[in-house]
Amino acid sequence: MSEVKERGGEVLFLPRVEYLSFVSDLRRQGFEVCADLTAVDYLDVEERPLPKEIKPERFEVVVNLLSISQARRVRLRVQVPENDPWIDSIFRQYPGSEAMEREVYDLFGILFRGHPDLTRILLPEGWEGHPLRKDYAPQRVPVQFKEVKSTR
Amino acid sequence: MKNDVDSKVSNTDHLSLLVEETSEGVQELLPREHTPIEEFYLEEGYVLRVPEEEAVDIDEVDLASVPADETMIINMGPQHPSTHGVLRIMMELDGETILRSKPVIGYLHTGMEKTAEMLTFMQGSTNVTRMDYLSPLNNELVFSLAVESLMDIEIPPRATWIRMLMSELNRISSHVMWMATNGMDLGSTSMMIYGFRERELILGFFEKVTGLRMNHNYIRPGGVAADLPDGWFDDVAAICETMPFRVEEYQELLTGQPIFRERVEGVGVITQQQAMALSATGPILRATGLPWDLRKTMPYLFYDQVDFDVIVGTVGDTYDRYSVRLNEILESVRIVEQILEKMPEGEYKSLDRKVTPPPRARIDESMEALIHHFKLHTEGYRVPAGENYVAIESPRGELGCYIVSSGENRPYRMHVRAPSFVNLQSLPVMLHGGLIADAVAVISSVDPVMGEVDR
Numbered sequence: 001m002s003e004v005k006e007r008g009g010e011v012l013f014l015p016r017v018e019y020l021s022f023v024s025d026l027r028r029q030g031f032e033v034c035a036d037l038t039a040v041d042y043l044d045v046e047e048r049p050l051p052k053e054i055k056p057e058r059f060e061v062v063v064n065l066l067s068i069s070q071a072r073r074v075r076l077r078v079q080v081p082e083n084d085p086w087i088d089s090i091f092r093q094y095p096g097s098e099a100m101e102r103e104v105y106d107l108f109g110i111l112f113r114g115h116p117d118l119t120r121i122l123l124p125e126g127w128e129g130h131p132l133r134k135d136y137a138p139q140r141v142p143v144q145f146k147e148v149k150s151t152r
Numbered sequence: 153m154k155n156d157v158d159s160k161v162s163n164t165d166h167l168s169l170l171v172e173e174t175s176e177g178v179q180e181l182l183p184r185e186h187t188p189i190e191e192f193y194l195e196e197g198y199v200l201r202v203p204e205e206e207a208v209d210i211d212e213v214d215l216a217s218v219p220a221d222e223t224m225i226i227n228m229g230p231q232h233p234s235t236h237g238v239l240r241i242m243m244e245l246d247g248e249t250i251l252r253s254k255p256v257i258g259y260l261h262t263g264m265e266k267t268a269e270m271l272t273f274m275q276g277s278t279n280v281t282r283m284d285y286l287s288p289l290n291n292e293l294v295f296s297l298a299v300e301s302l303m304d305i306e307i308p309p310r311a312t313w314i315r316m317l318m319s320e321l322n323r324i325s326s327h328v329m330w331m332a333t334n335g336m337d338l339g340s341t342s343m344m345i346y347g348f349r350e351r352e353l354i355l356g357f358f359e360k361v362t363g364l365r366m367n368h369n370y371i372r373p374g375g376v377a378a379d380l381p382d383g384w385f386d387d388v389a390a391i392c393e394t395m396p397f398r399v400e401e402y403q404e405l406l407t408g409q410p411i412f413r414e415r416v417e418g419v420g421v422i423t424q425q426q427a428m429a430l431s432a433t434g435p436i437l438r439a440t441g442l443p444w445d446l447r448k449t450m451p452y453l454f455y456d457q458v459d460f461d462v463i464v465g466t467v468g469d470t471y472d473r474y475s476v477r478l479n480e481i482l483e484s485v486r487i488v489e490q491i492l493e494k495m496p497e498g499e500y501k502s503l504d505r506k507v508t509p510p511p512r513a514r515i516d517e518s519m520e521a522l523i524h525h526f527k528l529h530t531e532g533y534r535v536p537a538g539e540n541y542v543a544i545e546s547p548r549g550e551l552g553c554y555i556v557s558s559g560e561n562r563p564y565r566m567h568v569r570a571p572s573f574v575n576l577q578s579l580p581v582m583l584h585g586g587l588i589a590d591a592v593a594v595i596s597s598v599d600p601v602m603g604e605v606d607r
Contacts, residue, residue, distance in 0.1 A: 032428045036541065036552050036569040045558050048537070062554060064541050064569075068428065068442070071449050075541060096431025099577050107265075122258040122606055131266055132565075138266060 010074045013054045019078050020088035026065055027093045031074065034094035036064040037101060039080075039108045043134035058082035059110055063090070063097075080110055089115035107132040181225055181242035181254045223251060230259050234337045234592040237602030241579070241595070245588060253583045253591075255576045260606035268566035272532030273299050276563065278369045280553075283568060284604035285366055286329055289322040289358075290546040291568070292371040297452065298542040298553040299373040299563075302535050305507060309454075310498040311375035316453050317388070317491045318361070318370065319544075320484045324395065325354040326547035327477045327484075330599050331402060334474065337596040338415055343405055350398050357387050374508050375501025388492060395485045402478060416470040420582035420594035423468060432578045434549025434571055435480070436598065439465035439472035446545035458490045470590075470597040477599075480547075507533050532561040541569075548572050548599055570604040 014022055040060045042048065050056055057079035065074050080087050089112035090097050101112045102121040109130035112118055120127060129136050229240035238259035244252040268279050280295040281288040293315055300307065332347020355365045360381055362368035370377050406412045422432070424440035437444055443462040447455040463479040465472025501508050509528045510521040537559040543552040549571030558564040575598050582594045 033431050033433075035431065035433075035543065035550060036554065036567075038554055038567040038569075040539075040556050040565045045564065048558075062539075062541075064552070064554075068444055068449075073450075073541075073543075094431065095429050096574065096577060099573065100431075103573075120258075122261040124258070131263055138263075138270065 012074060012076050013051050014076055014078050015054070016078055016080060016087055019076070020090065023063070023065075023076070023090045023093050026074065029067075030069050031065040031067045031072075033066040033068060034063065034090065034097045034100075035066040035073070036062075037090075037097050037104065038062050039104045039110055039132075041108060041132065041134045054079060059085055059108060061087050061104065061110065085109060086111040086113055088113050089118075091115055106130070109133065181244060181252060222246060228591070230256075234595060236333060236596070236600055239576075239595070239600060239602055239605070241583075241591070243583070243588070243591070248587050248589070250583045250586055250588060250591065253580045255579055257573075257576065257602075257605050260602045262607070264607045265565075265567055268563055270562065272562045273373055273535055274528070274532040276566065277372050278367070280566075280568060281367045281369055282603065283570065283607055284546065284548070284551070284572070284601050286601050287319075287322045287326045287547050288367055289318045289371055290544060290551055292369065293319050294542055294544045294546075294551050294553040294568075295555075295566075296371050296373045297544065298540055298555045299535060301540045301542055302538050302555060302557055303373070303507070304536075305374065305502050305504050307375055307502055308499040310496050311500050311502070312453050313491055313495050314376050314380060314500060315371055316455070316458075317488060317495070318358075318376075319453075320487045320491070321354050321357065321388070321391070323484045323547045324391075324481050324488075325351045325358075327481050328354075328398075330477055330547075330596075331406075334593075334596045335406065337592050338412060340406065340412065343402070346398070346401065346405070350395070353391055353394065357384075357391065360384070360387065372501075374504065375499070377501075379500040385492065388488060392485050392489050392492070396482060399478065399481055407475070407478070413471065415590070415593055416474060416597075418467070418469050418471075419586060419590045420470045420597060421468050422578055422582050426581055427468065427578060430578045430581065431574045432549070434545070434547070434575065435473050435476045436468075436549070436575055436578060438463060439476050440468035441466050446543060446550060450543070452542075452544055454494075455487075457494070458487050460487050470593050473597040477547075534559060534561050535563075543569070546571055548601065548604075549575055568604075568607065570607060572598075572600040572602075573605045573607075576600055576605060 059080040061078045063076040101115055104110055105118055106120040106122050224245050227242050230238040240256040242254050243250050271279055277292045277295050280291040283291050328347045328350040332344045335343025359365050362370040424442050427437045427440050441464050443464050445462040448462050460483045463476045465476050509525045514521040515525055535557040539556040541554045543550050552569030554567040555563050556565040
C-alpha cells in the first residue's frame, strides 16, 4: 500500500490481495459510507503516474469511501489484470456497494468475488460484451432507421 | 381424459414459453427455492447490522418461516404510473405484506458514460445535463467542477455566485416537482397542479437565462454560458417572495391533512445505520436524523459564505422525507435571497483563452481570435492528465463525477455517481414488512429519476 497526495482527498493504491482486509480496516476506522465504486479501462493509456511498487494493469477499480464522522474522503485505486479480472466484493463491509459492483461487472466484466447477486444490472441478460471496455467499439450494433436497406 | 391431459401439457408449455420470452432471467426476483441465501439476509436486513461483531449468525436465519407456496411474486412496472418512469419492481408478497423486493432497472440505459468518452470537454455538459433531467444544472455543475479541478483554472466570483443561484433555484424546482408527483401518487391531484405551477415559475426564469427550459448546457467548464439577463433581479426576487406563500399552501393542503398523514406516517421506515450502510444520501439520509449535507459539511462554491440550516427528520419514514424536502425549499429560498444581496459585478466566465472562446466582436478584428474561436469549437481544449472525484449535493443526494483525463481533448473516462441509482438500493429495506398499498408512497419518497438511474 502506498499513498500519493492527489486531488480530492487522499488517494491510496492497493494490491488486489490486500484490498478486502484494508477496506475492512477502513470500515472500522470510521469510514461508514461507500460513496462510489467504479472502474477504468486503461487499455489505450501507455503510461500513467503510479507508485513504483504498483504494477499497472489494464483495469483499475476506483472506490470512494466517505467518513461522515470525520468529514473525510479516501479514494482507493486497485489494479485488476486483464486475463484474470476479479476483485473481492466489499458487500459484507458496505451493503451499499451492491448495485455499484453489479454495474461495474455489467459494463466492464470485472468479477466480484463474494457478491450475492452478480448479474447484469443495466443491460439485458443476453447482452454480449461489456460496453465501457475500450475495445468495445461504439456503433457495433447497427442502428436501422425505417425504410433504409442495409448495404451490408 | 387423454384430451384433458394434452391440453394441460400444452397450457404449461405455452406458459413456460411465455415466461421465457418475456423474462429477463436472473435479473429478476427468483422463487424462494432458487434464491441464494445471501438475498434472504437482505430481506431481513441482517447484513445491515454493522459493525460486524453484531452481525447475526447466518445459521439463525429461519428461511422456512414463510412456506414457499404461500407467497406470490408480482411485478410492478416498468409501465406503471407510480414508478416515476420505467422503474420495475418485483415483489414477493405474503398476503398483502411485502417480503422481498428487487428493483429491476436499465430500461432507459443509453450508455451516456460511453458517449461522454466521445464528446469533447466542451460538449460534455450537453451530455451530463440529460442524466438527471429534473436538476440538469446540478449535473452540469458537478461536471464543470470536476473538469476545472483538473485544469486548475480560476473562476471569477460572479460566475460562482451565478452557479449557486441557478443550482439553488434548480433545487426548488426539483423539490416542487417531487411534491407534485408525490401528491399525485397519493391521490392529491391538486398538489400535482400546484407543483407544476410553481415549477413553471422557475422554469420560466431558466428559459430567460439559458434559453431552454430543460437540458440547459448553461454551466460549462470555465464559468457559465451567458451573463444574467436584464431584470433577473426582479424575477428572482419575485420567486423568493412567492415561494414561502406557496409552501404555506402545501402545508395546508398536505401537511395538516389527516388522510395524507395516515398514508405516510410510519411507512417505509429506514434507520440511520441502514441508510448509511446502503450509501443512501440526500433527503433519505437526512430524514433519519443525520445532518449530512455536502453544502454544509464539505462546502463547495461559496456555500460557506451563506447562512442556512440543514433540515433533518427523526424517524426516517416517508413523512420525514416529505417534510425534509418541503423545508429545504424554504432553506433554498433563504440562500437565494442572500445570493441576491451578495451577487458581485464582474466577468461571468473565465478569461483564460484556453477554455473561453474570444468575444464575438474580436473575431472580426483579429486573426488570432478567429483561429482561437475555430480551434476551441472544433477541437476543444486539452485537459492535463489526471483523475479526480468531485461531489456536490444535488436535490437527490450526493452527485459525484469521477473524471479521468489522459491529456486529450475529451475525457478518457467519465463516471457519474448518480444519487438515485444508489438510493434505489434502500427501497427493499423500506418496503420490507410494509403493505403493498404503501409501496407507491415509499417508491415516491425515494424520488428516483430514471434518466439518472440508468444513464
